[in-house]
Amino acid sequence: MKHVIVSIAIAIIPCLCFSNTKNSKQAKSANEFLNSIGVNSSISRRGESLEKTLECVKYLGIRWFRTGYEGNIPVEDLVYIYKNSGTKSCYGLLSGGTDINRLIENSRKLAAEGALLAIEGNNEPNNWGVIYNEEQGGRDKSWIPIAKLQRDLYQAVKNDSVLKDYPVFSICENGAETDNVGLQFLTIPEGANTIMPAGTQYADYANVHNYISHPSWDNGALHDNQSWLSASPSKECPVDGLYGNYGKTWLKGYQGYSEEELKTLPKVTTETGTTINEGVSEEQQACLFMNLYLSQFKQGWSYTALYLLRDRSDEDGNQTFGFYNTDYTPRKGAITFHNLTTILNDNGTMETPGKLCYNIPEQPETVHDLLLQKSDGSFNLVIWGENYTGGADTINVDFNKKYNNIKIYNPMIGTDAVQTLSKEKSINLVLTNHPIIIEIKK
Structure with missing residues (x-):
């Protein structure tokens, strides 16, 4: 089985997305x-x-x-x-x-x-x-x-x-x-x-x-x-x-x-x-x-x-x-x-989760995303592929600006970040049949 391949990753500051931007996505509580x-x-x-x-x-x-x-x-x-x-x-x-x-x-x-x-x-x-x-x-x-x-x-x-x-x-x-x-x-x-x-x-x-x-x-x-x-x-x-x-x-x-x-x-x-x-x-x-x-x-x-x-x-x-x-x-x-x-993991509560500006151009039908926010304000953008019969999807995740302090996780490998990046505005991913998590902190 092919694991997720991460080319570039990016992190985002919580609640700094412009609310009037068309790519503004509402997070759910982690x-x-x-x-x-x-x-x-x-x-x-x-x-x-x-x-x-x-x-x-x-x-x-x-x-x-x-x-x-x-x-x-x-x-x-x-x-x-x-x-x-x-x-x-x-x-x-x-x-x-x-x-x-x-x-x-x-x-x-x-x-x-x-x-x-x-x-x-x-x-x-x-x-x-x-x-x-x-x-x-x-x-x-x-x-x-x-x-x-x-x-x-x-x-x-x-x-x-x-x-x-x-x-x-x-x-x-x-x-x-x-x-x-x-x-x-x-x-x-x-x-x-x-x-x-x-x-x-x-x-x-x-x-x-x-x-x-x-x-x-x-x-x-x-x-x-x-x-x-x-x-x-x-x-x-x-x-x-x-x-x-x-x-x-x-x-x-x-x-x-x-x-x-x-x-x-x-x-x-x-x-x-x-x-x-x-x-x-x-x-x-x-x-x-x-x-x-x-x-x-x-x-x-x-x-x-x-x-x-x-x-x-x-x-x-x-x-x-x-x-x-x-x-x-x-x-x-x-x-x-x-x-x-x-x-x-998060056990805290937050009154209202924030928003994040991101876009997946020409998102394939076998690629899905879920934006979560933890009680410390950090975002976790979960993206998963559902190619179970073979094949892979190559996608970009684009943001409205460059961000620092970005980590990417692959739960098929472990709990430690597989990549740490900063000052990037786009992520290139190859997705097969499981999730990857992009953690975005201040």
């Missing part, structure tokens, strides 16, 4: 991006070790877990992880769960310790049906029980004095609705002609499992722009994405939000990723892991959880998804992701 990074894990169950889980999330820079009461993970273990790493939990009903009281009770315990991120509905009711109020629902049966369960969960959270301000994530795989109960909406609007009445509230965030490798996309083959297209909120997404679950449901074609509305719809991904397989090497997986988090954040996903922290040791069929093998040896994906989050 801390906000880091806070979006989550992972699925059984923490201390299913053969996983609490201390190893803690070690892994600290190394990777993981800010939140997707978890729940399925598997009987002790709440005390989630609190322990939070107190020793700052990693919060999204706590959910998960597969087949219906016990709202138990969910509320444990969520309150997490909230009391500052360890709660959000509350989630059912996991994939198309695969895991429920019995709620003595009614069977989900799978190929009516989804009315699923709708009532999610409605009641939402009301229980919003009526709770401790939990009312925490976000509720919807169920996932609502594109599999067998009847039009309106789960393709966060709140059912007037005129939707759904079985459940208009005004029914389900969630604050849409929830999707947009795995970047999916059988529906050339049987899971590797493509250029793999993670970028998988993160797309529009119908151009070739996998099980936002449009097929909240735009026009993939099973029955029930109408939800318009493509324009989907762009700004609050949304999260609670599962995504890819295995190492005949078409995806360990090194390619490492690139895809970094690029998927960047692509998701750039396209408006507030939170993204990779499946999986560590490979399952108690089931078949879910091997090589993880950052780690079953014996906790790190894959290439863990090492390079550690490098990425270490380079971007």
Whole structure:
């Protein structure tokens, strides 16, 4: 695999871009991006070790877990992880769960310790049906029980004095609705002609499992722009994405939000990723892991959880998804992701990120950029290529003036700068399939 080749690099002074310049770009908080990074894990169950889980999330820079009461993970273990790493939990009903009281009770315990991120509905009711109020629902049966369960969960959270301000994530795989109960909406609007009445509230965030490798996309083959297209909120997404679950449901074609509305719809991904397989090497997986988090954040996903922290040791069929093998040896994906989050590391907050003037002339469709700013005022311009089938893109990054104190990082190599430059006005880069970071300080 070809690594990024850096010919010239440049650094930029924070907030010194002219606001009326057409190439002025608004930065996002680096801390906000880091806070979006989550992972699925059984923490201390299913053969996983609490201390190893803690070690892994600290190394990777993981800010939140997707978890729940399925598997009987002790709440005390989630609190322990939070107190020793700052990693919060999204706590959910998960597969087949219906016990709202138990969910509320444990969520309150997490909230009391500052360890709660959000509350989630059912996991994939198309695969895991429920019995709620003595009614069977989900799978190929009516989804009315699923709708009532999610409605009641939402009301229980919003009526709770401790939990009312925490976000509720919807169920996932609502594109599999067998009847039009309106789960393709966060709140059912007037005129939707759904079985459940208009005004029914389900969630604050849409929830999707947009795995970047999916059988529906050339049987899971590797493509250029793999993670970028998988993160797309529009119908151009070739996998099980936002449009097929909240735009026009993939099973029955029930109408939800318009493509324009989907762009700004609050949304999260609670599962995504890819295995190492005949078409995806360990090194390619490492690139895809970094690029998927960047692509998701750039396209408006507030939170993204990779499946999986560590490979399952108690089931078949879910091997090589993880950052780690079953014996906790790190894959290439863990090492390079550690490098990425270490380079971007920031725990501070800033009221309003600044702007930076830059331009990528004739930017190829396989090159993407994300401007971040740290709480110390420095900019981190992340540029990544998505050429997974071979080839490379040569680009220039042009600025409005010359700057000093510039560093360029390549997370495929390590955490130290690969080049330090000053008094340059343009950067020439050759990009293949992973990110590079241009750090710009005063």
